[in-house]
Amino acid sequence: MRNAIIKLLLIIAAVLLIGWANRHYDSYTLSILNNIGIFAILALSYNLINGVTGQFSLEPNGFVAIGAYFTALFLLPADAKTDMFALVDPAPLVLSMHAGFIPAVISGGIAAMFIALLLSFPVFRVRGDYLAIVTLGFGFIIRIFALNNPAYTNGAMGLNDIPSTADFLWIGITALITFVVMLHIVYSRYGRAMKAVRDDEDAATAMGINTFKIKTIAFMTSAFFEGVGGGLLASFLTTITPDQFSFLLTFQLLIIIVLGGLGSMSGTLLATILVMGSMEWLRFLDDDMVIFGWHTGAHPGMRMVVFSILLIIMMLFARKGLFGDKELPELLREKFRKKGEQ
Amino acid sequence: MSEPLLEVRNVTMKFGGVTAIDDLSFKVEKGQIYGLIGPNGAGKTTIFNIITGNYLPTEGQILFDGQDITGTKPHKVVDKGIARTFQNIRLFKSMTVLENVLIGFHDRIRYSYLEAILRFPRFHTYERRIRAEAMGLLEEFGIASFADTNATALSYGNQRKVEIARALATQPRLLLLDEPAAGMNPIETEDLSRIIHKIKADYDLTVLLIEHDMKFVNAMCDRVTVLDYGEKIFEGPPAEAIVDERVISAYLGEFSNA
Numbered sequence: 001m002r003n004a005i006i007k008l009l010l011i012i013a014a015v016l017l018i019g020w021a022n023r024h025y026d027s028y029t030l031s032i033l034n035n036i037g038i039f040a041i042l043a044l045s046y047n048l049i050n051g052v053t054g055q056f057s058l059e060p061n062g063f064v065a066i067g068a069y070f071t072a073l074f075l076l077p078a079d080a081k082t083d084m085f086a087l088v089d090p091a092p093l094v095l096s097m098h099a100g101f102i103p104a105v106i107s108g109g110i111a112a113m114f115i116a117l118l119l120s121f122p123v124f125r126v127r128g129d130y131l132a133i134v135t136l137g138f139g140f141i142i143r144i145f146a147l148n149n150p151a152y153t154n155g156a157m158g159l160n161d162i163p164s165t166a167d168f169l170w171i172g173i174t175a176l177i178t179f180v181v182m183l184h185i186v187y188s189r190y191g192r193a194m195k196a197v198r199d200d201e202d203a204a205t206a207m208g209i210n211t212f213k214i215k216t217i218a219f220m221t222s223a224f225f226e227g228v229g230g231g232l233l234a235s236f237l238t239t240i241t242p243d244q245f246s247f248l249l250t251f252q253l254l255i256i257i258v259l260g261g262l263g264s265m266s267g268t269l270l271a272t273i274l275v276m277g278s279m280e281w282l283r284f285l286d287d288d289m290v291i292f293g294w295h296t297g298a299h300p301g302m303r304m305v306v307f308s309i310l311l312i313i314m315m316l317f318a319r320k321g322l323f324g325d326k327e328l329p330e331l332l333r334e335k336f337r338k339k340g341e342q
Numbered sequence: 343m344s345e346p347l348l349e350v351r352n353v354t355m356k357f358g359g360v361t362a363i364d365d366l367s368f369k370v371e372k373g374q375i376y377g378l379i380g381p382n383g384a385g386k387t388t389i390f391n392i393i394t395g396n397y398l399p400t401e402g403q404i405l406f407d408g409q410d411i412t413g414t415k416p417h418k419v420v421d422k423g424i425a426r427t428f429q430n431i432r433l434f435k436s437m438t439v440l441e442n443v444l445i446g447f448h449d450r451i452r453y454s455y456l457e458a459i460l461r462f463p464r465f466h467t468y469e470r471r472i473r474a475e476a477m478g479l480l481e482e483f484g485i486a487s488f489a490d491t492n493a494t495a496l497s498y499g500n501q502r503k504v505e506i507a508r509a510l511a512t513q514p515r516l517l518l519l520d521e522p523a524a525g526m527n528p529i530e531t532e533d534l535s536r537i538i539h540k541i542k543a544d545y546d547l548t549v550l551l552i553e554h555d556m557k558f559v560n561a562m563c564d565r566v567t568v569l570d571y572g573e574k575i576f577e578g579p580p581a582e583a584i585v586d587e588r589v590i591s592a593y594l595g596e597f598s599n600a
Contacts, residue, residue, distance in 0.1 A: 181459050188458035188465065189444075189451045192437075196445050199434035206394065206428075208420030208449040208512055217455060263436070325436050 011180065018172035030168050032280050037171035038233050040272040041178045043256040044265055045225030048182055050254075051262035051325070052191065053218040054198025055124075059116075059135035060253050062142040063223045065245035066115060067108030067230025069146065072159045072240055073097045074104035084160060087150040094152055101165040105231035112227030113220045120216040127201065139247060146242035158241030159234075166235035174232060178225050182265045183327070185221065194218050195263070259314060261321030266328040271321070282306055345408070347372045347548045348393070348516055353402030355388055355572075362388045363399070364572040370516070375542065375549045377559045377580060380569035381593055386552045387429060389569075390518050393550075394426055395419040406516070421449060425514035427505045429521050429552075433493040439504050440489040443476040446511025479507045482544075483537060499530035503537070510541060517541075519551040523558045531555065535562055556584055568592070 021033060046060050073081075074097050081090045099107065119138065123131050146153040153159070185191050193214045196204035201211055234240050252275070260271030282303035289296045314322075323331060346369035355363040363385045370376040378386050391397045393404055395416040403412045406422055414422070425446075434442050451472060453464045480486040483503040488496055493504055502522060509517060522538070523531045535558060542549055553559045559566060560580045568576040568583055570592040576583050583589050 184459050184461060185455075188469075189448055189453070190455055190458055192441060192445055193448055195436060195441075196434050196448075199436055200432050202396075203428065203432040203434065204445070205396075205416045206420065206426050207445050207508065208417050209445070210417045 011176070014176050015173065018176070019169060022168040022172070025168075032277070033168050034166075034171050034236050036273055036276045037168065037175040038229050038236065039253070039256065039276050040175040040269055041171075041229035041232070042226055043253050043260070043268050043272050044175075044178050044182050045222045045229070046253045047257045047260070047262070047265060047268045048185065048194075049218050049222040051257055051264070051268075052186060052198065053194040053215060054262075055215055055219070056129055056132045057135045057219070057222075058132050058247070058250050058254075059119075059138060059223070060226050061245045061247060061249040062135065062139040063112040063116070063226035064230035064233065064249060065139075065142045065146065065242070066112045067105075067227030068234035068240050068245070069153060069159070069230075070108035070111045070227070071104045071231030072162045072234040073152075074099040074107055075101065075163050075165070075235065076159065076161070080161060085150065085154050086157060087155050089151065090154075091151040101163075101170075101235070105228055105235070108231035108234075109224040109227035112230070113224040116220045116223035117216065120212075120219050124212050124215045124219075136247070139245070139250065143242045143245055146245075153242070156242060158239060158244075160239045162234050162238045162240070164235055164238045166232045171232050171236065174228065178228075179265060179269060181225075186265060186327075190214065190217060198263070255311065257321075259311065259321055261318075261323040261325060263325030264321065264323040264327055267321055267323030270323070278307060278310070279303070345372065346370060346405075347407055348550065349403075349405040350389065350393070351403045351405060353389070353392060353399045353404070355385070355392060355397060356400045362572050363392070365402075366569070366572070366574055367402075368567045368574065368577060370548060370550055372548055373542075373546075374564045375538070375551065375562050377563035377566035378550065378552045378569065379554070379556075379559055379566055379583070380575075383571075384569040384592075385572040386569055387520060388572075390426060390520055390552065393419075393518065394424060420512050420514075423513070423515035424518065425509035425512045425516075426518035427502075427509055427520055427522065429524065431498075431501045431505055433501055433504055433508075435492075435494045437493055438490050439480065439485065439493050439496065440473070440476055442493045442504055443479055443508050443511050444472060446508040447472040447476065450513065476511065479510060482541070483507050499526055499533070502526070502530075502534065506537070506541070510545065514547065516548045516550065519549060521552050521554065523553060523555050531558055538562065556580075560584065 022030070025033065042060055042064060049055050049057050073094055078095045078098065081095060119134060123134050147156055149155070193204065193209045196207065196209060197211050197214055204211055256271045256275050257268050259275065260267030260269070285303040285306050286298065286300050288298045348370040350366060350368050353363055353366045354361065366389065378389065380386055388397065392399050395411070395414045395418070398413050403410055405411070406424065411419060411422060434445060451468045453462065453468050457465050477486060477489065480489055483506070485500050485503055488500065493501065496504065506519070506522070523534055526534060538549060541547060551562070563580050565578065566580045566583050567574055568589050575588045575592060576586050
């Protein structure tokens with residue numbers, strides 16, 4: 001009961017903070033916060049399949065693309081699509097798609113979830129790293145599909161002028177919902193079964209766990225939130241092209257979840273803030289700097305060099321990521337218990 | 343004579359050209375502690391894997407409580423009431439002792455995915471109930487004080503106990519123990535046999551166990567089957583097994599006259 005009240009208070013505080021930030025920060029700060037929010041949604045859901053369930057997958061870019069395109073096509077009015085599609089006329093199906101913001105974003109999630117279901121049948125029947133290979137290929141297929149079917153996606157020109165409904169209130173609250181949902185999954189019989197599959201699949205089966213079902217559930221949940229994140233991304237950026245959803249996106253998310261600790265949701269959240277934030281905070285490194293009277297000159301890309309070095313140092317000192325596979329309260333409890341014993 | 347709970351009927355298992363089990367039959371009666379012994383590579387663990395559905399036998403059937411369960415998927419075999427432990431302890435290494443035992447309750451919890459995400463009252467009811475039950479199991483094994491310790495930090499003997507507790511959580515009628523006393527010192531072994539006798543009585547269990555320690559088998563089992571190269575070379579009470587000539591020669595080799 002006490003825990004439930006604390007949780008409720010924390011959620012209310014987070015909502016108020018999001019609302020306050022949305023009103024008081026300038027658009028530059030908000031765009032950074034929006035980026036962090038969207039990447040938090042993507043990284044948290046990616047962590048469910050990769051970290052908690054331990055199935056090495058490289059799928060996020062594909063599912064994010066599906067979510068983004070679905071949402072964008074639902075949000076754009078029919079005449080805007082006719083104007084925009086320069087190469088070929090939009091397909092009738094594309095023209096007939098129209099929905100409000102919430103159904104549009106959710107439809108992106110559901111589409112991604114459905115495709116995850118289809119993928120899981122061939123992939124989870126066998127063991128090993130097939131998931132990584134299949135999902136890697138899947139990401140490429142989606143991109144190539146988007147490039148070569150201009151009647152549906154406007155090809156390489158992408159979709160522009162997507163209504164920008166997604167402000168920090170939407171994105172922040174969705175990120176909060178994702179965080180809470182992920183924690184609720186992890187601390188339930190489903191989360192326990194996912195961890196069991198990660199630790200020892202044979203032993204999990206011997207406990208009566210249908211490992212195929214558990215892996216599929218984790219994969220579909222992950223895909224749903226990645227689709228939703230993609231939809232928010234489309235509305236936030238107002239323009240999407242197939243090249244945005246390259247493997248680089250997956251790679252960025254992989255860095256985040258490994259840094260945060262595979263299996264730790266609070267670690268992932270912290271890592272998202274650190275990685276996405278430092279991309280901005282380190283921007284001064286690109287400019288000309290004066291160190292003891294010596295001008296370094298402007299080196300565009302210097303921040304990426306420093307960023308990479310910081311990452312390497314972090315991984316050297318925290319092999320299992322910032323939080324390992326534990327959540328923040330668990331870590332604190334362990335610390336206090338150790339202090340008590342001394 | 344009571345009816346058999348488990349019947350292995352004419353089971354043959356071939357891996358390519360190698361015959362691991364050759365036309366093996368035996369019956370385990372309700373309430374028995376049945377021993378499966380034999381030298382290394384005799385096919386004891388293979389039989390376990392066939393019973394639990396991990397292997398499909400080349401020929402023959404497994405009957406559980408009169409029902410043919412040959413080829414049933416491993417996780418469904420657990421539903422039917424067969425639980426197992428592993429030869430080399432296989433605990434979930436990222437989890438605490440309590441969480442390990444909670445996994446055993448997986449199939450007995452009846453809240454759905456959505457109910458878990460939205461934290462419906464049913465979620466809390468079930469979680470509270472199984473946590474209490476799991477703690478009860480740990481207390482019975484005398485390891486309740488380790489509930490929040492990482493499972494792999496425990497001593498070997500205690501890890502064994504966690505594994506058995508975890509198997510019991512699935513509410514089995516038949517418990518398969520693969521070398522439960524392996525790597526234990528005599529005191530731990532004695533403790534273990536006391537526990538096995540106790541849970542057998544408390545949970546109305548039938549136990550099928552694989553073991554090398556003949557003293558342990560002698561003290562525990564009502565009946566044994568001795569395997570050598572996949573063939574049954576003896577069946578009967580354990581006291582007779584240790585004086586049987588074929589059993590002795592399987593373990594120690596033939597005495598040569600030279």
